[in-house]
Amino acid sequence: MNVTVTVNGVRYSRDVEPRTLLVYFLREHLGLTGTHVGCDTSTCGACTVLLNGKAVKSCTVLAVQAEGAQITTVEGLAQGDRLHPIQQAFWDEHGLQCGFCTPGMMLAAVDLLQRNPNPTEEQIRHALEGNLCRCTGYQHIVNAVQAAARAMSAAVGAPSGGE
Amino acid sequence: MIPATFEYVRAKSVREAVSLLQQHGGRAKLLAGGHSLLPLMKLRLSQPEVLIDLGPVEELRGVREEGSSVVIGAMTTHDELASSPLVRERVPLLAECAAQIGDVQVRNRGTLGGSLAHADPAADYPAAVLVLDAQMECEGPAGARTVPVSQWFVDMLTTALRPDEVLCRVRVPAQTRGQGWSYTKLPHPASGYSLLGVACLLSVDGGTVREARVAITGVGPKALRLPKVEQALAGKPADEASFAEAAKLASDGLDATDDLYASAEYKRHLAAVYTKRGLLRALERVRQ
Ligand SMILES: Cc1cc2nc3c(=O)[nH]c(=O)nc-3n(C[C@H](O)[C@H](O)[C@H](O)COP(=O)(O)OP(=O)(O)OC[C@H]3O[C@@H](n4cnc5c(N)ncnc54)[C@H](O)[C@@H]3O)c2cc1C
Ligand code: FES
Ligand code: FES
Numbered sequence: 001m002n003v004t005v006t007v008n009g010v011r012y013s014r015d016v017e018p019r020t021l022l023v024y025f026l027r028e029h030l031g032l033t034g035t036h037v038g039c040d041t042s043t044c045g046a047c048t049v050l051l052n053g054k055a056v057k058s059c060t061v062l063a064v065q066a067e068g069a070q071i072t073t074v075e076g077l078a079q080g081d082r083l084h085p086i087q088q089a090f091w092d093e094h095g096l097q098c099g100f101c102t103p104g105m106m107l108a109a110v111d112l113l114q115r116n117p118n119p120t121e122e123q124i125r126h127a128l129e130g131n132l133c134r135c136t137g138y139q140h141i142v143n144a145v146q147a148a149a150r151a152m153s154a155a156v157g158a159p160s161g162g163e
Numbered sequence: 164m165i166p167a168t169f170e171y172v173r174a175k176s177v178r179e180a181v182s183l184l185q186q187h188g189g190r191a192k193l194l195a196g197g198h199s200l201l202p203l204m205k206l207r208l209s210q211p212e213v214l215i216d217l218g219p220v221e222e223l224r225g226v227r228e229e230g231s232s233v234v235i236g237a238m239t240t241h242d243e244l245a246s247s248p249l250v251r252e253r254v255p256l257l258a259e260c261a262a263q264i265g266d267v268q269v270r271n272r273g274t275l276g277g278s279l280a281h282a283d284p285a286a287d288y289p290a291a292v293l294v295l296d297a298q299m300e301c302e303g304p305a306g307a308r309t310v311p312v313s314q315w316f317v318d319m320l321t322t323a324l325r326p327d328e329v330l331c332r333v334r335v336p337a338q339t340r341g342q343g344w345s346y347t348k349l350p351h352p353a354s355g356y357s358l359l360g361v362a363c364l365l366s367v368d369g370g371t372v373r374e375a376r377v378a379i380t381g382v383g384p385k386a387l388r389l390p391k392v393e394q395a396l397a398g399k400p401a402d403e404a405s406f407a408e409a410a411k412l413a414s415d416g417l418d419a420t421d422d423l424y425a426s427a428e429y430k431r432h433l434a435a436v437y438t439k440r441g442l443l444r445a446l447e448r449v450r451q
Contacts, residue, residue, distance in 0.1 A: 001171060018171035018214070021201075040164045042202050043353070045268060054242070054271040060201050061272065064171050065194075065218055111267060129355070130266025 003063050007032065008076025018064050022056075023047040025063035026073060034074040034103050038132070045131030048104035049073050055111035057130070074103035077110070085151040086110055086144070095144030097135035105131050109145045117153055119145070166204035170213045177222060177302050177329050180215055184327045185304055187213045193329065194218070195238060195277035198269055223276065223331060226250055235333045237276020242267070244275060253337040256344040256362060260291040263348055265355045276330045279315070282322045282385065283356070284420075289316055289386030290362035291346055293378035297335045303328035319384035342366050343445035347437055348381075351424060357381035358425055361413075361437040365445040367401045375409075377438060382430040383418040391415055392438060401446055403439075410439035 004013040007030060014029050026032045026049070038046030040059050047059040050072035077084035086106045089095065096102045105128065112119055112127035119127065124145045125138070133141060174180035184191055191213035194200060203209040217223055223238035226247050233253050235244065244250050245262035264270055264278075264287050278288050279299065292312050299310040303325055310323045317323060324330055338344060348360035359381035366373040375396035380386035391412040399405035414431035421427045 017168065019166045019168055021165070021205075024165075040205070042198070042269070045266070048268060051271075055268050056271050057268045060198055062171070062194075062197065062201070065197065065216060067173075108267060111271075127267055130268045 001064055003067055005063075005066050005069050005071055007071045008073060016063050018062065020063045021059055022049070022051075022061040022063045022066055022071075023058035025066075026058065026071075029063075032073050032075050036100055036103060038100065038104075043132070044101070044104075045108060045128075046101055046104045048107045048131065050107055050111065053111075053114065055108045055130075072107065072110075074106060077106065084110075085155065086113070086148040089144040089148035089151060090141075093140050093144040093147050095136065095141045101131060101133040101135075105133065105141055109148065112145070113149055113152060118149055121146070164205040166201070167207055167210045169204075169211055171216065172213065173216045173219050175219050177220060177331055180217060180220065180329050181303055181327060183213075183215045184329070187215075189326060191215055193280075195274045195280075196240065196272040197277075198265075198273040199277060199281045199283060217276075217329070223329075228253065228337075229334075231337050233335045233337055235275055235335065237280075237330045237332060238274050239276075241265075241270035241273050241275070241278075245270065254295065254335050256295060256338060256346060256364065257288075257291050257335060259344070260287050260346040260360075260362065263287060263346060263350070263360075269355070275333060279333065280322060280324055280330050282316055282320050284319050284384050284386075285351070285356040285358070285381045286386075287346070287348060287357055287360050287380060290360050290378040290380040292333065292335070293386055293388050294362045294364045294376040295335050295338075296376075297333050299323075299330055300332040300334060301325075301328045302331050307331075309334075313388075316385040338364065339366070341449060343447070343449035345441045345444035345448070347441040347444060349433060349437065359430060359433050359437055361434075361441040363438075363441040363445040365401070365442065365449060367446070367449045370401055372396045372399050372401050372405070375442070377413075377441070379413065379417075379434055379438070382427075382434055383420050387417075389413055389417075389438070396442075401449070403443065406439050406442040406446075410435045410442065413438040 036046040038044035042060040192211035194214045194216045223236045241261045241264045251258045297312045343365035349358045364376040377389045395409035413434040419427035419430040
């Protein structure tokens with residue numbers, strides 16, 4: 001069955017079995033291995049991508065369900081050599097150790113910051129409930145999301161709110 | 164984990180979905196958000212030969228007001244429900260319930276119709292729609308049919324929906340001004356599903372409970388109203404003492420099941436604790 005999707009601004013068309021999960025479509029058919037498979041059971045969030053702008057677990061979506069959709073993976077965050085503010089913030093705030101959960105964490109954080117540019121710590125923790133990290137203990141991830149929120153608000157000239 | 168092979172078809176309308184269901188008999192299943200069905204298919208606990216995707220069916224989306232009811236398309240996602248200004252204004256109990264389901268990613272995909280058709284014993288919506296007295300609007304080969312929610316949940320994973328029917332809309336009477344509400348759940352720490360969840364609607368007149376509706380999900384095979392608690396509250400002072408007294412009846416005759424996480428006895432204990440908590444939160448909102 002044919003699937004046509006736009007991933008990180010590039011249109012791809014491929015023939016797949018209907019049972020192909022979106023995460024394997026991205027990794028194995030398109031070679032975009034930045035999206036990770038952690039649990040394969042809808043629990044860990046490592047496979048999180050943006051599907052038409054919203055964070056989803058791509059191990060729990062069929063590639064054929066994404067027909068016609070716009071998808072953003074971690075490979076689509078940076079603009080050339082310029083890291084996305086969420087990537088820069090994860091770097092600056094030590095938001096990762098092994099990095100396995102990081103692509104999914106960052107895309108879940110982007111979903112949050114689109115809805116709520118100035119989230120409180122509690123709102124950040126709530127928004128990342130679907131993403132598990134075995135290394136960091138989460139505090140540095142929360143710090144990174146707060147730093148990204150400040151950087152992004154400053155960039156659009158909006159008043160940067162307090163926590 | 165990869166599902167067994169299946170044929171995939173996209174329905175463009177409810178009528179087309181119904182005729183596809185008829186054509187394929189018991190070999191086909193409808194696909195909504197896929198957040199109950201795909202995990203089961205990956206574990207090969209479910210192996211439909213044909214999947215009929217409701218994703219493209221526009222008529223199943225969206226929320227609108229009709230008279231004193233809010234009508235919600237079956238394909239409306241948990242996130243759309245939780246953030247809909249109309250739902251938050253007219254049926255805030257349902258918005259509060261939707262916001263507590265799973266996590267963001269699950270709420271971005273899972274749908275109201277999928278959850279109510281699946282009837283997972285640990286799902287959250289069932290308790291909310293029971294106290295709201297919702298109507299389930301279905302369509303099948305013989306035409307449209309409305310099932311009151313009191314007749315919807317039959318048993319674990321079993322509803323009044325017929326195999327060749329589509330659940331199209333859920334019609335929810337708007338909450339009345341001054342009514343208190345709450346959805347209070349104890350999430351399973353790993354899955355986020357409800358170990359138990361309690362929905363309350365509370366009408367108070369001059370400090371006296373005029374009507375209380377309470378339903379519980381997660382403890383047994385299906386969600387239930389708690390008529391003994393409701394009756395014990397009617398006409399009583401709206402205060403902590405009468406809530407505590409009535410909440411004791413929550414576990415009375417409650418069909419609780421043991422699971423890996425909690426014993427039936429513990430769940431019965433929690434039923435009383437969460438019923439009282441839920442009533443107190445509903446009362447705070449009466450006063451607001
Ligand atoms: C990690 C995780 C955590 C979760 N946590 C929670 C939670 O805390 N609380 C909770 O309530 N749920 C939870 N869920 C379940 C989630 O809410 C599901 O999305 C929901 O139960 C099913 O909706 P769906 O749209 O995904 O349905 P699907 O999985 O697509 O379908 C489920 C079943 O319903 C049938 N069906 C779907 N739509 C219709 C229709 N319109 N008419 C007739 N039949 C239909 C399908 O054929 C299928 O049998 C969780 C799921 C996951 C993966
Ligand atoms: S791999 Fe998808 S949620 Fe873990
Ligand atoms: S950094 Fe290792 S899992 Fe999160």
